[in-house]
Amino acid sequence: MTTLIDVDSSHREPRAARTVDVLGVPWPAHKVHALVVAAAVALVSLVLVGSLEVTAWVSGLALLAVWWGERHLPGTAAVAPASNPPGIS
Template sequence: MTTLTDLIPEPATPRSIASVPVFGVPWPVNKLAAVVAGVLAAVLTFVITASGVAAMWVSAVVVLAVWWGGFRLLAVRWDDGGRDFIAENRPRR
């Protein structure tokens, strides 16, 4: 006799990332670092080049790189539940 067993994986868990209180509101560390790095990059670029356009582009690139880089480095891997369960427990050939 064959039975069908439905394996129900645990629900997905959200990322947990370190946070810092900014005016009483918890901000992720990577977001705060991105804002600070963007302001510093804009000021330095404007002082060196005296161009607002260059300062804007440089600060945008720096903010994006720091924000996503910090997110990838500091965040815990997202557990997507079923897909990961199936991938980890698939039969080996």
């Protein structure tokens, strides 16, 4: 099956993804934010509740919420590799 992909020449270039250097390796900022939030939530949950099981669940949910939430904010969408033709991601 053949599909015609219409290329919009007026489309602007996507912004570069924000990165943070972690030990010399560039990480996407949304991943670093998610890890920091999960660690903070884990600490607070462990102090307040005292249950490791509840702490694991709550911090895991916080990590996923921040990770996926920030990933889908405007301007932070995934960018297709340069090897892909325009319109294919």
